[in-house]
Amino acid sequence: MADLVSIKSAVGELDEDLVKGMLDEFVATGPSPDDAQSVVAACQQGMDIVGEKYESGEYFVGDLIFAGELLSDCIDTLKPLIGSGGGASKGTIVLGTVEGDIHDIGKNIFKSMSEAAGFEVVDIGIDQKPEAFVDAVKTNSPEIVGLSGVLTLSIDSMKRTIEALAAADLRAGLKVTIGGNAASEDACKYVGADDWSRNAAEAVKTCGSWVS
Ligand code: B12
Numbered sequence: 502m503a504d505l506v507s508i509k510s511a512v513g514e515l516d517e518d519l520v521k522g523m524l525d526e527f528v529a530t531g532p533s534p535d536d537a538q539s540v541v542a543a544c545q546q547g548m549d550i551v552g553e554k555y556e557s558g559e560y561f562v563g564d565l566i567f568a569g570e571l572l573s574d575c576i577d578t579l580k581p582l583i584g585s586g587g588g589a590s591k592g593t594i595v596l597g598t599v600e601g602d603i604h605d606i607g608k609n610i611f612k613s614m615s616e617a618a619g620f621e622v623v624d625i626g627i628d629q630k631p632e633a634f635v636d637a638v639k640t641n642s643p644e645i646v647g648l649s650g651v652l653t654l655s656i657d658s659m660k661r662t663i664e665a666l667a668a669a670d671l672r673a674g675l676k677v678t679i680g681g682n683a684a685s686e687d688a689c690k691y692v693g694a695d696d697w698s699r700n701a702a703e704a705v706k707t708c709g710s711w712v713s
Pocket residue numbers: 545548549550551552553555556562565566568569572601602603604605606607608610611646647648649650651652653654678679680681682697698699700701702704
């Protein structure tokens with residue numbers, strides 16, 4: 502099993518060579534999908550260190566950008582290990598990052614894991630207005646809508662998005678899940694979602710239970 506503490510710390514230190522070396526070694530051991538998900542989680546925890554260093558003034562926006570690229574590379578390396586749902590589609594998820602928020606690393610991880618679990622994912626991208634979600638739901642008739650957001654202000658965008666779905670008569674029979682750093686139990690209640698998670702693997706399990 503990989504050294505999760507060292508991976509978390511190397512991501513936090515933005516030590517690209519060390520991170521890549523450790524992930525290459527891990528991949529070479531032929532790990533299980535669960536082990537690969539633990540490494541994804543360790544990389545995500547490394548991003549929390551990056552966030553703390555940014556807040557304390559040690560890192561700047563350029564470091565956030567580099568951190569984003571580093572984590573995307575990590576996910577590209579780990580994605581083939583996460584497994585494949587195989588067979589028929591389990592259902593459709595319309596997914597996007599809500600208006601005002603351009604963060605998409607977590608959204609992309611949730612997308613990869615959902616696809617690996619057998620869902621079809623319609624990814625409408627970042628900074629998406631409520632109307633864009635409404636249009637995507639009308640076009641694709643998904644079972645589930647996933648709203649991603651890491652900024653505090655994203656909570657209000659999520660609320661507006663869910664209100665727009667209700668106003669368009671699309672909310673009944675649709676499950677809505679929210680994720681990203683902004684998601685919490687309180688946020689879930691406030692925005693009127695069915696579920697929330699800051700862990701993509703757990704969220705995918707919940708989505709699976711909704712369509713089974
Ligand atoms: C990388 C990063 C960036 C990159 C983003 C690159 C990209 N392509 O996404 C860049 C440089 C662009 C960026 C920009 C900014 N950022 Co920034 N950024 C981060 C950082 C370091 C990491 C975010 C991240 O990717 N985390 C890792 C992912 C994997 O975690 P996650 O999103 O939570 O996703 C997981 C789960 O939540 C879940 N999930 C995610 N989405 C979904 C969706 C569904 C449906 C489900 C079920 C699950 C799910 O699955 C994922 C895997 O488990 C965070 C710090 C932090 N700790 O979060 C700051 C942070 C989010 N940024 C912050 C800020 C302030 C900004 C800027 C305003 C900076 C600036 N002055 O310009 C801008 C915002 C621009 C905007 N309008 O959005 C603040 C937000 C403060 C706040 N509370 O609002 C943070 C918290 C840093 C800090 N501590 O101050 N940022």
